[in-house]
Amino acid sequence: MLLRSGIALAIFSYILWGITPLFYRLLPGAEPLELLAQRVIWSVPFLLLIRFIIKNKTLWKQVWADKRSIILCLFSSSIMAISWGAFTYALTHGQVLAASLGYFINPLFSILLGVVFLHERLVVAEKMAVLLIFSGVSFQIWQYGELPVLALIMGSAFAVYGLIRKFIRFDVITSLFVEAVWLLPIAFVIIGWLSANDLSAVFAGDWSIKMLYMLAAPVTIIPLLFFTAAIKRTTLTVIGLAQYIEPTIQFLLAVFLFNELFDWIKGVSFSLIWLGLLCCVIALLHKRYTQYHKRVAYVTGRDKTPQL
Template identity: 55%
Template structure:
């Protein structure tokens, strides 16, 4: 009994460590994109998709697993179609995120990931029949108040943050119905989009519109390598996250997910000196209060689940 308990505790600790590391990597991602100011987002996204496939193939090799076979994919065509839908949804979210990273809008990205759980809660109620707790209801109300105050003060919606938060929540909802494991589904998503990305890059090259490829042909490889590197940089946290899910609870992951936007917020304000005025302070405070209420509500349940058996 003691041996099993020790093994479970060790596995849980490893899972928590992997989850924390994945959110840490996501949170520090703005540092990488500072080397790509005003990047061509379409071309950058195409490079990310194209080089995601060989990177995921390397991950499967390192984990001692085989890539999904054609027979496996044919056996579950519904999941393949859902992977296609998920990949398109993720493109919108990543397009918004990458634009924010490369155009001095890290604060908007942080806001997007802070409000993402609120969108996820709403989608859970609408499509999965979830029932809201008192804390979740208050979090949604406070989130709406925070966004409304920003709209009232600035006279416009924070489209960048809203598109990131909403489409990432839609991506999560779509993944609920995919029967492949996390690594396989991410690989299938990249495989489905790879031909489009390859054709787009070839068209850019053929029409002499790709500054990145043209500069690489001239011997300047730095920007090309940074564009290619966007694939492993964005997928590495996802790999660690997928490994963490097997060894820790969703409640713990739900609490730790705020590491990512918190780090992005600190980088935006303290490192990149983005403007943080009274309006943003009030809006963030309202959203943070709602998320704090949800976290405090989840802690007692988490303690019960992680309490070692006697």
């Protein structure tokens, strides 16, 4: 029962993330810096409220004592700002397909970072995934003669963010709160500069615009709450498979609802990337299968190797 609820929560969280382009369509042409600043400012009280409500959290005494994690939150918040900025720019400037591509190619960067920094060894399926995803992106660059900059920024930034988060010892909500606090001074500077130069859409807009900018924070964080709950109730295999729901929904919205250009070049490129993702799924399932049987063998006494 617990596993089924975890699967449902994981799927629901990625569906919510997947349909976020529908919200950002209400803010066409929004200034990414102002949207990012407002998102940070309203995230702080929202996360603080959530932290007050949840039970399993890092105590403030433990937070202040862990200077290493606080500093790591500074770096992760900087990467998060880059990822957020590129993502919101794509969603508010008619480039949802680029956002979808960014999250589809994210596993490529995650795999490469794992090899370089965590000394992980690739199985055959993962090597095939890297080759296919790289080929898909390269084909698009070759045909269009330009880099898919937004997609590459999102895919790489999110992978780096995930790598840094592996070394932060705070719970998810606390680490997000610390990250937002690090960005808070910059957010106030951006808002102050924009308002002083009469460039602020929030100050110039009506209450509906103000509310939409304010809602950017909970729109991002609420799916994260369901995701956090899912992690505690299901396996990493489920999370790994469910993560492709988000870019798939964004892809479908971009092509069939927002009528973004999807020509034969992108068709070939995405097909190669999807084949690469299939290899990622196969590799993930194989790893979990192998780990499961090793644990079974150890418990039943057939394998005396200590399980980490």
